[in-house]
Amino acid sequence: MAYSKNTDAGLIVPKKWYESLPRPSWSRFEKVETSQPWFSVYETTPETYALYEDGQFEEVISYLVIGEDTAALIDTGNGIGDIKALVEELTDLPTIVVNTHAHLDHTGGNSQFEEIALYDHPWARRRTKGRPKEGIDVGNYVSGEMVWKPLPRDVDPKTWHTDPFNVTRWMKERDKIDLGGKQLEVIHTPGHTPDSVCLLESRERLLFTGDIFYPAPIYIYSPDSDMNEFISSFRKMVKADYDYAMPAHNETMVEKKVVEDVLNAIEAIKAGKAGAYKTGVANGIKVRRFDYPRFALIIRDE
Numbered sequence: 001m002a003y004s005k006n007t008d009a010g011l012i013v014p015k016k017w018y019e020s021l022p023r024p025s026w027s028r029f030e031k032v033e034t035s036q037p038w039f040s041v042y043e044t045t046p047e048t049y050a051l052y053e054d055g056q057f058e059e060v061i062s063y064l065v066i067g068e069d070t071a072a073l074i075d076t077g078n079g080i081g082d083i084k085a086l087v088e089e090l091t092d093l094p095t096i097v098v099n100t101h102a103h104l105d106h107t108g109g110n111s112q113f114e115e116i117a118l119y120d121h122p123w124a125r126r127r128t129k130g131r132p133k134e135g136i137d138v139g140n141y142v143s144g145e146m147v148w149k150p151l152p153r154d155v156d157p158k159t160w161h162t163d164p165f166n167v168t169r170w171m172k173e174r175d176k177i178d179l180g181g182k183q184l185e186v187i188h189t190p191g192h193t194p195d196s197v198c199l200l201e202s203r204e205r206l207l208f209t210g211d212i213f214y215p216a217p218i219y220i221y222s223p224d225s226d227m228n229e230f231i232s233s234f235r236k237m238v239k240a241d242y243d244y245a246m247p248a249h250n251e252t253m254v255e256k257k258v259v260e261d262v263l264n265a266i267e268a269i270k271a272g273k274a275g276a277y278k279t280g281v282a283n284g285i286k287v288r289r290f291d292y293p294r295f296a297l298i299i300r301d302e
């Protein structure tokens with residue numbers, strides 16, 4: 001998400017967000033005990049782990065996808081926990097980081113890794129660089145109101161930052177990242193950010209969606225977002241062949257039907273045919289919030 005401050009009277013950040021944890025949908029997966037308590041690790045499918053940061057408001061999910069000769073780490077989370085140590089515990093394979101987009105909550109651990117793939121867009125190229133000692137825009141991610149699990153011992157909220165990182169592979173539309181016996185196919189899906197991609201993995205029939213889709217309030221209002229791009233990206237996502245979407249926040253393994261429902265909902269909003277909504281101000285921007293059973297859409301009020 002990467003665009004949240006507690007200034008919206010509950011429209012974006014619920015007052016007591018952590019009361020919805022643990023989310024019941026995670027109980028259907030096998031939990032894996034590790035030495036890194038900051039992450040809750042689940043075996044979502046035989047060859048894919050979800051690395052879930054359920055101690056922080058963003059509830060970021062990174063994924064470790066195991067191939068026959070290479071593993072892909074899809075996003076590196078907030079950078080709060082030691083994701084490199086965690087990955088080394090879960091696999092001996094060489095690991096390439098594949099980012100869904102260059103927001104901080106998905107690139108936070110990037111600087112720990114040698115091999116990094118990111119979609120080739122000027123916006124993404126700018127986001128790899130940070131300011132000396134401050135790193136990449138950290139915001140209030142580790143402040144008390146955003147965190148409920150104990151922070152790892154080396155994280156000091158006053159000085160915490162993430163470091164700039166080097167991209168070793170600039171991805172293009174329909175590139176295939178080979179993991180041995182399986183591939184991640186790059187589908188450019190701008191809308192949340194200009195560099196957002198989905199990654200299609202056909203052996204386990206999964207679509208890793210980053211922040212273009214997750215089963216929670218989807219922000220179409222922020223300065224990086226664009227509604228027309230959302231619509232064309234969702235059309236591509238509905239066309240792709242898979243069974244489950246693997247979002248980067250809150251919950252995982254969501255049936256493809258919900259992705260189709262989001263497309264129908266945005267198209268109805270665009271056509272002025274959607275139902276009731278709430279209004280409010282989020283991060284200084286006037287917004288409308290449309291609620292549906294499995295997600296919500298927050299758009300600019302204009």
Ligand SMILES: [Zn+2]
Pocket residue numbers: 001002103105106211248249
């Ligand atoms: Zn995010």
